[in-house]
Amino acid sequence: MRIGVPREIKNNENRVAMTPAGVHHLVEAGHEVLIETNAGIGSNFTDEQYQSAGARIVPSAKEAWSAEMVMKVKEPLPEEYPFFHEGLILFTYLHLAPEPELTKALLDNKVVGIAYETVQLPNRSLPLLTPMSEVAGRMAAQVGGQFLEKINGGKGILLGGIPGVKRAKVTIVGGGIVGTNAAKIAVGLGADVTILDLNPERLRQLDDIFGNSINTLISNPFNIAQEVKESDLVIGAVLIPGAKAPRLVTEDMIKSMREGSVIVDVAIDQGGIFETTDRITTHDDPTYVKHGVVHYAVANMPGAVPRTSTIGLTNVTVPYAVNIANKGYVKACLDDPALLKGVNTLDGYVTFKAVAEAHGVEYKDAESLIKQHV
Numbered sequence: 001m002r003i004g005v006p007r008e009i010k011n012n013e014n015r016v017a018m019t020p021a022g023v024h025h026l027v028e029a030g031h032e033v034l035i036e037t038n039a040g041i042g043s044n045f046t047d048e049q050y051q052s053a054g055a056r057i058v059p060s061a062k063e064a065w066s067a068e069m070v071m072k073v074k075e076p077l078p079e080e081y082p083f084f085h086e087g088l089i090l091f092t093y094l095h096l097a098p099e100p101e102l103t104k105a106l107l108d109n110k111v112v113g114i115a116y117e118t119v120q121l122p123n124r125s126l127p128l129l130t131p132m133s134e135v136a137g138r139m140a141a142q143v144g145g146q147f148l149e150k151i152n153g154g155k156g157i158l159l160g161g162i163p164g165v166k167r168a169k170v171t172i173v174g175g176g177i178v179g180t181n182a183a184k185i186a187v188g189l190g191a192d193v194t195i196l197d198l199n200p201e202r203l204r205q206l207d208d209i210f211g212n213s214i215n216t217l218i219s220n221p222f223n224i225a226q227e228v229k230e231s232d233l234v235i236g237a238v239l240i241p242g243a244k245a246p247r248l249v250t251e252d253m254i255k256s257m258r259e260g261s262v263i264v265d266v267a268i269d270q271g272g273i274f275e276t277t278d279r280i281t282t283h284d285d286p287t288y289v290k291h292g293v294v295h296y297a298v299a300n301m302p303g304a305v306p307r308t309s310t311i312g313l314t315n316v317t318v319p320y321a322v323n324i325a326n327k328g329y330v331k332a333c334l335d336d337p338a339l340l341k342g343v344n345t346l347d348g349y350v351t352f353k354a355v356a357e358a359h360g361v362e363y364k365d366a367e368s369l370i371k372q373h374v
């Protein structure tokens with residue numbers, strides 16, 4: 001199979017969908033890899049390194065997109081929609097629930113859209129989301145601390161306090177991968193951390209991991225309102241796979257926070273959990289202030305640490321890509337129920353229920369559709 005890797009074009013997105021090691025793996029398996037020139041530069045991978053690993057460097061995005069399978073990091077931007085064509089296998093983060101135009105473009109062009117974020121193992125874990133959630137969770141505590149600084153618009157407090165001065169109160173809504181990793185860093189920096197989750201079993205696991213260094217609370221509107229009001233930093237880390245994020249923190253709750261408090265809405269890539277994060281921000285201009293509260297809503301947080309993130313991401317995506325390239329997407333998906341769950345669009349239909357519900361369009365079962373291609 002011919003696999004194309006275009007350069008990422010989102011604001012400050014310096015990750016790339018393939019390392020030279022990934023190219024080597026695919027080429028050894030008998031495939032051809034086209035890398036758009038300079039696609040890896042932001043992650044410190046040069047064209048020469050890709051060439052030595054067996055890739056062909058192509059001068060334009062158009063050529064990289066002409067492949068049978070395109071691997072990317074972020075969801076395509078409107079400038080990339082004209083490259084879509086019937087039967088193209090697009091393997092990337094898609095986050096379709098909050099993206100009606102992208103969904104329509106994929107359906108109109110009958111693209112086989114396989115979303116990293118909905119590939120799901122039988123134990124319900126999300127193997128192609130996990131490493132980026134680890135990065136974003138760790139960053140959430142860091143950037144939260146940074147924007148609490150007065151010079152960055154915050155109330156001017158240090159997460160860990162000092163002897164004789166209170167530490168910051170950090171509330172994390174959602175105790176999955178992002179939430180756990182945010183807690184690791186926030187606890188490490190000395191903050192007073194509370195995690196809310198809907199799942200009592202998850203709260204038990206968090207209690208086992210962190211012991212008395214965090215507080216756990218069951219997530220409901222009453223508890224969220226009480227914690228948010230008292231918090232210096234609130235991190236949004238909820239996910240219902242494939243679906244639009246629930247708006248758990250209302251505008252009134254935000255109004256109850258003290259001036260200069262900070263929210264970091266990591267779940268913004270699925271629409272965000274704060275009623276007041278009504279827009280996605282960028283690494284160039286990452287925050288805005290609403291009701292006196294600093295809002296950070298960057299949808300590609302790992303793009304800021306591209307070397308770590310590119311290697312972490314491709315460690316998990318490349319084995320799936322090799323499988324798709326070796327077997328074709330039909331057999332690869334039918335052989336692997338985890339990969340099948342990644343199929344969000346096929347033959348002009350939405351094949352992921354939560355995405356179809358988000359857009360009010362017809363849902364078709366991916367397995368039945370794929371079997372028609374056998």
Ligand SMILES: NC(=O)C1=CN([C@@H]2O[C@H](COP(=O)(O)OP(=O)(O)OC[C@H]3O[C@@H](n4cnc5c(N)ncnc54)[C@H](O)[C@@H]3O)[C@@H](O)[C@H]2O)C=CC1
Pocket residue numbers: 117129130132133134136173174175176177178179196197198199202219237238239240246248265266267268269270298299300301302
């Ligand atoms: N902005 C960015 O750059 C990035 C964003 N993300 C996003 O972060 C979000 C979280 O991802 P993960 O931690 O990997 O997901 P996860 O599935 O590991 O964790 C989500 C947690 O939310 C909990 N939850 C569900 N409903 C809840 C509710 N009503 N109240 C409280 N908790 C609830 C679940 O029980 C689960 O523990 C996702 O939207 C993901 O796409 C991930 C990486 C980068």
Ligand SMILES: CC(=O)C(=O)O
Pocket residue numbers: 074093117129132133269299300301302303
């Ligand atoms: C998960 C995601 O959207 C990201 O890593 O940018």
